[in-house]
Amino acid sequence: xSAQMTPVRTGGEPRSPRLSIHGLSVRFxxxxxxxxxxxxxxxxxxxGLIGPNGAGKTTLFNAVCGLVRPSAGxxxxxxxxxxxxxxxxxxxxxxRTLQGLGLFRGLTVRENVLAGRLGAHDPGTDAQRQLDALxxxxxxxRPVGDLPYPEQxxxxxxxxxxxxxxxxxxxxxxxxxxxxxxxALGDLIxxxxxxxxxxxxxxxxxxxxxxxxxxxxxxxxxxxxASGTPDEVxxxxxxxxAYLGIEVSR
Amino acid sequence: xxxxxxxPGQRPLLRTLLVAAGWTVVALGGTFALDPFxxxxxxxVAAYLCATAGLTxxxxxxxxLSLGHAALMAVGGYGFALTTNALPFGGIPAFVLALLVGAxxxxxxGLLLGLAAARLSGPYLAGLTLAxxxxxxxxxxxxxxxxxxxxxxxxPFEGVPDALRRVVALEQWQAMVAVVVTAAVVTGLTVLRGGxxxxxxxxxxxxxxAARLSGIPAGRVKVLAFTASSVAAGVGGGVLCxxxxxxxxxxxxxxFSLLLVVAVVIGGLGSILGAALGSVxxxxxxxxxxxxxxxxxxxxxxxxxxxxxxxxxxxxxITVMAVAPHGLHGALVARRRRTSRRPTGDGPxxxxxxxxxxxxxxxxxxx
Numbered sequence: 301x302s303a304q305m306t307p308v309r310t311g312g313e314p315r316s317p318r319l320s321i322h323g324l325s326v327r328f329x330x331x332x333x334x335x336x337x338x339x340x341x342x343x344x345x346x347x348g349l350i351g352p353n354g355a356g357k358t359t360l361f362n363a364v365c366g367l368v369r370p371s372a373g374x375x376x377x378x379x380x381x382x383x384x385x386x387x388x389x390x391x392x393x394x395x396r397t398l399q400g401l402g403l404f405r406g407l408t409v410r411e412n413v414l415a416g417r418l419g420a421h422d423p424g425t426d427a428q429r430q431l432d433a434l435x436x437x438x439x440x441x442r443p444v445g446d447l448p449y450p451e452q453x454x455x456x457x458x459x460x461x462x463x464x465x466x467x468x469x470x471x472x473x474x475x476x477x478x479x480x481x482x483x484a485l486g487d488l489i490x491x492x493x494x495x496x497x498x499x500x501x502x503x504x505x506x507x508x509x510x511x512x513x514x515x516x517x518x519x520x521x522x523x524x525x526a527s528g529t530p531d532e533v534x535x536x537x538x539x540x541x542a543y544l545g546i547e548v549s550r
Numbered sequence: 551x552x553x554x555x556x557x558p559g560q561r562p563l564l565r566t567l568l569v570a571a572g573w574t575v576v577a578l579g580g581t582f583a584l585d586p587f588x589x590x591x592x593x594x595v596a597a598y599l600c601a602t603a604g605l606t607x608x609x610x611x612x613x614x615l616s617l618g619h620a621a622l623m624a625v626g627g628y629g630f631a632l633t634t635n636a637l638p639f640g641g642i643p644a645f646v647l648a649l650l651v652g653a654x655x656x657x658x659x660g661l662l663l664g665l666a667a668a669r670l671s672g673p674y675l676a677g678l679t680l681a682x683x684x685x686x687x688x689x690x691x692x693x694x695x696x697x698x699x700x701x702x703x704x705x706p707f708e709g710v711p712d713a714l715r716r717v718v719a720l721e722q723w724q725a726m727v728a729v730v731v732t733a734a735v736v737t738g739l740t741v742l743r744g745g746x747x748x749x750x751x752x753x754x755x756x757x758x759x760a761a762r763l764s765g766i767p768a769g770r771v772k773v774l775a776f777t778a779s780s781v782a783a784g785v786g787g788g789v790l791c792x793x794x795x796x797x798x799x800x801x802x803x804x805x806f807s808l809l810l811v812v813a814v815v816i817g818g819l820g821s822i823l824g825a826a827l828g829s830v831x832x833x834x835x836x837x838x839x840x841x842x843x844x845x846x847x848x849x850x851x852x853x854x855x856x857x858x859x860x861x862x863x864x865x866x867x868i869t870v871m872a873v874a875p876h877g878l879h880g881a882l883v884a885r886r887r888r889t890s891r892r893p894t895g896d897g898p899x900x901x902x903x904x905x906x907x908x909x910x911x912x913x914x915x916x917x
Contacts, residue, residue, distance in 0.1 A: 365763060390765035402760035404753045415753045416764045418746050459764065 315343040316378075318467050318498035319364070324373030326356070326363050326522075333359040335522045337373070341467070341498040346489060348509035348530075349502045351519035352542055357502040358399060360519070361469050365389060365396055377467055390419065395465035397456045399472050399502075403444050409455050410440040416459035430462040434488075450481045457485075461492065468492060470501040474508045486512040510534060518542065561744060570737040577729045586721040590793070591837070593721070595829045596728035597789040600735045602813045602825035604782025607739050609811075610820020611748065612775045613755035614667050618679030619783045620807035621686050622656045622663075626784025627797035629655035631703040632696065640708055645792065649731065652788035653781050660780020664773040683807045687799040702798025705791065728789045735782050736822055742778055743822075751775055805860070812863055816870050818877025827878045835862060 319341040326334040334356045341347045349357050362368040364375055366384040375382050377392055389396070395416070404412050413430055417423040431437045434454050439447060444455055453473070460468060470489070474482045482505065489512055493499050503509045509516060510530040518526040518533060520542040526533050533539055581589055605619050616622075629652030637644045663682065667675050690697045697703065709715070710723040718726070742748065753761040754768045762768050791797040813832045817824030836859045843851045843858060874881035 367759065386759075386762040387765055387767045389763065396763050398760055398763070402757050402763070404756035404760065406756050407749070407752055411749055411752070415749055415761070415766065418749060419765050423746075463765070 318343050318378060319500060320376045322374050324363060324375065325371050326359050326368055327371045333522050334363065337524055339517050341500045343498055344493050344496050345515065346493045346499040346513045348513035348516040349500060349519065350506060350509055350516060355519040356522040357519055358471060361396065361471055361502060364469065390463045393466035395460040395463050396469035397460050397471055397473060401452055401456050403452060403456055405445050407444060408441050409436055409444050412444050412455050413458045413462050416462045426462055430458045434458045449476055453477065466497055468497050468499045470499065472503055473501060474503055474505045482508055563741065566737060566740060570733055574729060574733040578726055581722045581725045586719055589721040589725040591833055593725040593728040593793045594833045596732040597786045597793060598829040598832060599732050599826050600786030600789060601783040601810055602829050603736050603739050603822050604779035605810055606814040606820055606822060606825040607743055608775055608779035609814060611743060611751040611755060612772055614772060614776060615676045616679040617676050617807055617811060618682040619810050620802040621682040622660055622780045622783035623787030623790065624686055624797065624799065624802035625659045626652035626656040626787030627791040628697060628703060629784065630788035630791045631705050631797045634705045641711065649785060649788045653784045656780045656784020657777055660777045661773065664776030667776050668769040668772040683804050686802055690799040700799060702796055704796045707795060724793045728793060731785060731789050735785050739782060740822060812867055816867060816877055818879035821879040824877050824879030835859065
């Protein structure tokens with residue numbers, strides 16, 4: 301049974317861009333992973349980044365986080381260029397989850413969440429608040445590896461959210477989750493965006509992306525091939541071609 | 551909420567200091583119950599514990615494997631010996647100053663190694679640190695004017711201070727000094743490992759990329775951990791020099807360096823108590839084997855001398871890893887947990903009902 305999720309569409313006054321990417325290119329030797337990519341994520345907006353495998357989605361995240369060096373282009377948050385150092389991202393209000401969970405396997409749930417807030421004045425209280433908010437307090441002192449996979453996903457989210465980011469990058473947050481958990485995840489993302497946080501998510505689960513995102517950007521072979529509201533993107537023949545590999549007459 | 555919430559594993563500083571002081575007093579009292587040779591062995595255990603405690607924090611908490619901690623002990627030992635010989639005064643002030651210089655020297659070498667260690671991992675780091683130990687005799691020979699080559703550097707005999715000479719024998723005095731210094735090192739490492747820095751080290755060990763994305767400067771954490779571990783090893787070298795009244799490259803061989811690693815693995819990686827157990831093993835086991843072989847015919851005893859200890863250490867390591875993969879301390883902790891979980895009553899065990907499955911994040915209605 302597919303999860304029932306209500307698409308959220310933004311309206312009213314245009315909001316200021318939180319993340320701005322202009323002309324971003326990343327090359328690995330002779331391979332062009334990203335080619336002249338531009339996109340914006342505004343305050344309180346949820347933007348989905350989709351595309352077939354190898355389209356450059358995670359590379360874009362890595363470029364934003366300073367894990368790979370762009371060969372061209374600019375990346376700014378609130379109009380200020382991001383430092384090319386991942387350790388300084390959280391100080392700029394940027395948090396990211398990783399595709400493969402990226403949990404600290406030797407630590408407890410509480411310690412994992414704390415690790416996302418160690419630079420704060422009182423990380424213990426902040427972590428407890430986040431554990432309570434995501435209903436993780438009951439597992440707080442268990443080793444994180446003992447938890448079922450959906451709960452581990454929740455811990456990864458808690459670690460990203462405990463820093464109270466203004467820009468949240470989610471790398472395949474719905475991967476490996478059942479329909480019930482995906483619906484709950486969508487609810488969390490929408491609630492996070494409602495606080496003003498800009499959310500950019502990479503996801504293969506197209507139904508989830510279409511239901512939770514305000515806008516969708518489609519990448520293929522490192523280039524933006526479509527961008528717009530979920531309805532606009534869903535009707536774009538270039539997207540069908542990229543995903544299904546069939547040539548669609550224009 | 552009033553005040554900051556304490557981090558997991560973080561104990562109040564005052565409590566840590568009081569516990570350390572309590573154990574130190576117990577150990578100092580224990581020296582009165584030991585004969586001179588046992589006090590000498592206690593001093594050796596204390597000196598080795600400085601190095602193994604630093605090593606276990608480094609390997610267990612940050613995942614950086616150093617096979618060169620014997621060289622870092624040697625740096626501390628040479629620093630201690632050269633400073634002691636250069637000072638115009640003796641006594642406790644000279645000891646403290648020489649120990650600080652030894653620690654500083656090992657900190658500098660450790661910092662340089664740590665900078666390289668931050669870019670290396672696994673066998674590459676192990677190889678680099680091993681090369682440092684291998685190079686030690688060549689270094690001592692190259693600068694033989696100062697380091698006296700294979701002969702090493704001797705320090706003047708410092709007996710028991712006049713005030714204690716009537717009640718304390720030389721070996722007991724050495725053991726007491728070693729215990730106090732080691733207590734300070736172990737307390738420092740315990741404080742370092744607890745709290746924020748400890749969590750940073752563990753996070754870097756488990757997933758460096760995730761740690762960096764969480765704002766943890768992985769490179770700086772690794773360098774600091776390596777430097778702190780080197781200081782601990784250097785202090786251990788200083789204490790060993792104080793006990794042996796000499797330092798030479800022959801005492802800090804590749805075999806000894808590997809023995810330090812064996813000690814922390816047998817004791818339990820990451821555990822300071824495990825490092826203490828491992829240090830006791832590496833001091834007592836060769837002595838026990840020596841006692842056993844001395845009862846054999848002279849020819850057999852001569853052939854087994856030195857070789858049997860290596861074989862027994864190898865067998866012990868394999869056995870401990872097979873029976874208690876988390877080392878002696880890990881086995882003790884597991885046993886304590888099993889004992890505490892064992893039901894005490896004769897009544898039937900309560901049936902465990904599976905908890906209702908929870909969704910990823912509760913919605914407002916589910917709350």
